[in-house]
Amino acid sequence: MSLLRPHHLRDPRPAGFWPLAIVFALFLLFLYGPMITIFVLSFQGPEGGLTFPLRGVSLHWFHKLAEGLGTVDIGAAFRRSLMLGAVVMGFTVVLSVLAGLAFRKKLRGGDALFYIAVASLIMPSIIVSLGIGLQFRLIDNGVKELLGALGAESTLEGYGTALGLLSSALGAHLTWTLPFGLLIMFAVFNRFNPAYEEAARDLGATPWQGFRHVVLPLIGPSIVGVGMFGFTLSWDEIARTSQAIGDVNTLPLELQGLTSTVTTPAIYALGTVTTIVSLLVMAAALGTGALLQRRSIVKKH
């Protein structure tokens, strides 16, 4: 086909190339233009407002952000989201890889599990969030009744709620990140050549050795991708977290609240900071993935 022909013999650009190219370019501008605008405006001078013109260039609004916006401790929310993102990433990687391995074997009920994961992916997030919030409120009621019945008055006094970052919020995030992880593992194992594993087995490798020294290096770059999905999706998640979190908020939830109260470029500074974290994680994932790929190629030679 055309790819194999020398360059000058290729067909001319088919009809519709330029109109579509313009549509595509405008679409990219539409995607990135607004984000670039707030990136620029976050360096607004101290006198500047939410819109252009730029009145000087400064880090003023980043300093304001570091001091906290109103009653919101941005630093604490930032650290909470970072921690939750890291935990979600760990769970997403381990559980998705394990499930991916399981689906390669004969797995009874595998179809049902797959459909449940897909259902979770497309379920309106508010429903998932409401369900988890409700579940933990009912758990709270149960625990309180139990403590009351046992007469543990002091424990009862101290009991707040089971809702929290590492209970309900973690679960809510996993219902969103794990389906992506599983779909990526499917894509990986669909293209995986089992001959390598068989060779390892024939040479006397235990299943663990086969996984550790043969399968893992081969799927390594994709696992990094699963990790990136896990972190970035958790880092920005709002809808599923909203009803399923207790007294503390994650950074995106604080941010959502701030959109209606903060009327200074500090909110753009916050946008710039969170976007940079997302981009750094993506870059780190790309870099690690490329590194793993190169190492596995070098090893083969």
Added chain:
Amino acid sequence: MSAPPASTHAARAPMHAIAAWWQAAPFALVFLLFFLVPLGLIAMVSLWNFNEYELIPALTLRNYASMFEGCTQLTDNGDLCVTLSTYLSTLKFCLLVWAITLVLGFAAAYFLAFHVRSTTTQTVLFVMCTVPFWTSNVIRMISWVPLLGRNGLVNQGLIGLGVVNQPVEWLLFSDFSVVLAFVHLYTMFMIVPIFNSMMRIDRALLEAASDAGASGWQTLWNVIVPLCKPGILIGSIFVITIVMGDFVTIGVMGGQQIASVGKIIQVQTSYLQFPLAAANAVILLAVVLMIIWGLTRLVDIRKEL
């Protein structure tokens, strides 16, 4: 998007079946605890009673009845009841956003799949379409403020050009900005599956169509679009379920003034009216499932994969 067939050689030992279950168990447990049980609880609690202080286990249709109270007739102003008008408004957003993202996503995917010749360029452009997906939705929403606001770039430009004398007010915190933000946020969900479908199309089919005398439009409509149906369906399901349940985008971009089904559920939850919220969630789920069912009737996804 289907489970890969279990490799036959691995199924030899029955031990493997047990090992497979242990490996899938943690994954399955997460969905049991944080997806299936919560859904079951929603269905159960939608039948409960409640007062200001507590939830009261019961078996009543009161919550459903209160949703549709007064819906059999128009209000004194000639409007529909709250539930119906909210659903209509949400469906309106859904239809608009679905149509726009479908056309835009299809055009972008078509350009990537059939007009970009170098694989590297194709990959780079595809990644550029998906990168914003991994950044914050709220940031991407508020990034429209400096453009569409009362003193934003668009209004400055329009006034500068003398097109309008007064700043245009409906650019931000309006139906327009809500639809714009939805398209901005979710066209990616159309591009990725449609592009995936397009890349699977055997290029020889297109040459055959052209050799048989089909025009560009005929090839597009009679060859490419039918072969892209699974991708279109998957993208449509994503976009429609997201918009139907949305409360964040409509909240932020509508200036907290526009009603949506998701917003009703969110408000009722925050007032701890769990049984009402649960009844609303059950109805929302039923509506969404009916839409998906209707779509899959148009395309038998399992046959197409």
